[in-house]
Amino acid sequence: SASETTGVFVPKQEDYQKVYNEIAALLQDKDDYDDGSYGPVLVRLAWHASGTYDKETGTGGSNGATMRFQPEGDHGANAGLVTARDFLAPVKAKFPWITYSDLWILAGICAIQEMQGPTIPYRPGRMDKDIAACTPDGRLPDASQGNKHLRGIFGRMGFNDQEIVALSGAHALGRCHTDRSGFDGPWTFSPTVVTNEYYKLLLNEKWNWKKWNGPKQYEDKTSKTLMMLPTDMALVSDKAFKQWVEKYAKDEGLFFKDFAAVITKLFELGVPFDETTQQTPMTLKPTAN
Ligand code: CCH
Structure with missing residues (x-):
């Protein structure tokens, strides 16, 4: 060998x-x-x-x-x-x-x-x-901006509207930290599980500006514990983005498939895979838990 x-x-x-x-x-x-x-x-x-x-x-x-x-x-x-x-x-x-x-x-x-x-x-x-x-x-994107900025930043990487919306579903995960971005709080109630909850919440919750001294962000009307960034809300205020939010909110299987692809x-952006490296993608096994 x-x-x-x-x-x-x-x-x-x-x-x-x-x-x-x-x-x-x-x-x-x-x-x-x-x-x-x-x-x-x-x-x-x-x-x-x-x-x-x-x-x-x-x-x-x-x-x-x-x-x-x-x-x-x-x-x-x-x-x-x-x-x-x-x-x-x-x-x-x-x-x-x-x-x-x-x-x-x-x-x-x-x-x-x-x-x-x-x-x-x-x-x-x-x-x-x-x-x-x-x-x-x-x-990298600036969370205080809107749809034009998202298309500019992600377009520079080579992504279209559908791909921008599919990638954004990652905000089902994690949270904002005041000592990092200045924003505060999680997007979903299950921030350590990949789900399509982000899209469901974008559509089904009522979002108001949070009243605080920090950067402009939204909070949900019901629990006041969840958040959306201005860039997140751009995905429902922009008609072309919103149709993808609706599709992913309805169909978690479709979201999983499109999220995996995007x-x-x-x-792999800008990675020069060549003949000497392993070209065939590998599937790494999750641990059973
Ligand atoms: Fe994001 N993201 N993200 N994001 N993001 C933040 C946290 C996470 C934006 C802004 C922020 C994507 C797209 C965008 C994650 C994955 C992705 C935070 C909080 C801000 C602000 C940081 C902090 O305070 O710790 C903006 C703007 C965009 C524009 O589209 C995309 C795409 C992905 C992945 C595919 C994840 C995960 C987190 C949680 C991190 C954590 O520490 O919990």
């Missing part, structure tokens, strides 16, 4: 499954966080690593893990993601052969699957880049 002749370790699917299992076990063990899971912040790390992609210049994207370096790690949008990177440090120490770039995406996939989401195919092959590859600030596309 290649590894015997060259002495270079060539990881196989079973090796990536070991990394997956390690992350899944850590997610089980370290439940001292937010709503009991680091899962949501791992998903956000993988998204912010990928969402810097610019299709015109081919810069940014998950191939590089440049958020390790200060300029990018310190971008306002990345506040708090050091928590996710630190969570993965012992995994990187145990499996030093995996690049940070591949590890962060594998962790995002693991978190989605372990939080009962759809199966996401995984392809390794990302290379870490150095500090010079850090992207400029401002490539998150795979997001995680």
Whole structure:
């Protein structure tokens, strides 16, 4: 085999499954966080690593893990993601052969699957880049904006309206933190389970401006414990976005299918898979729990 002749370790699917299992076990063990899971912040790390992609210049994207370096790690949008990177440090120490770039995406996939989401195919092959590859600030979305901004930012990555709405369903997970983004609270009542609740709440709840000193955000009329960002509300005030919100609210199976496809596309933006890397996507097995 290649590894015997060259002495270079060539990881196989079973090796990536070991990394997956390690992350899944850590997610089980370290439940001292937010709503009991680091899962949501791992998903956000993988998204912010990928969402810097610019299709015109081919810069940014998950191939590089440049958020390790200060300029990018310190971008306002990345506040708090050091928590996710630190969570993965012992995994990187145990499996030093995996690049940070591949590890962060594998962790995002693991978190989605372990939080009962759809199966996401995984392809390794990302290379870490150095500090010079850090992207400029401002490539990730600004939550205080509306539909035009969303189409601008996600269009730059190569996504259409349907894909923007499908990706946004990730806000079923996790919460906002006043010491990170300034916003506060979760979007759904089950922030550690992948569901289509985000779309249902967008349509079925009544949303009012929250009366507080923080940045402008919405709160639900019924419980006053849930939140929506201005960008979330743009998905129902814009007619073209709203038809997809309605479809995903009605059909969780359709959401799972479209979410799996679009998150795979997001995680692979700008990744130059070549013949020497494993081209066939692998399915990593969720732990039974
Ligand atoms: Fe998001 N997101 N996101 N988001 N996001 C925040 C938290 C999460 C925007 C703004 C915010 C996506 C799209 C958008 C997650 C996944 C995705 C927060 C709170 C803000 C603000 C951060 C904090 O305070 O900790 C905006 C604007 C957009 C525009 O579309 C997409 C796409 C994804 C993934 C596919 C997840 C998960 C979280 C929860 C993180 C946590 O720590 O709980």
